[in-house]
Amino acid sequence: MASVNDVIxxxxxxxxxxxxxxxxxxxxxxxxxxxxxxGGNWHIWRKELAPSRSLWK
Incomplete structure (x- = not known):
């Protein structure tokens, strides 16, 4: 559960x-x-959350 002190x-x-x-x-x-x-320096890779190619244009 997220608390008030959690930051993104x-x-x-x-x-x-x-x-x-x-x-x-x-x-x-x-x-x-x-x-x-x-490995990289990330814990989770979420490709499906990335913007579509049309949004990048």
């Missing part, structure tokens, strides 16, 4: 990780080339 932060994956980051969810259709294939 937006952060680039190029930024260094901090202890306060908590659960990291990658929301992207495709993994960027600079991200490693295995």
């Amino acid at each position: 932060k937006l952060k680039s994956l190029k930024e260094p990780l901090e202890k306060s980051d908590g659960l990291i969810i990658l929301i992207a259709k495709f993994r960027q080339r600079y991200l490693c294939k295995e």
Whole structure:
């Protein structure tokens, strides 16, 4: 259950990780080339939540 003190932060994956980051969810259709294939610095990858190609145009 979320509490009043819970915060959602937006952060680039190029930024260094901090202890306060908590659960990291990658929301992207495709993994960027600079991200490693295995593990990465995210806990969950949710491709289905990413914007469609038509929204990017």
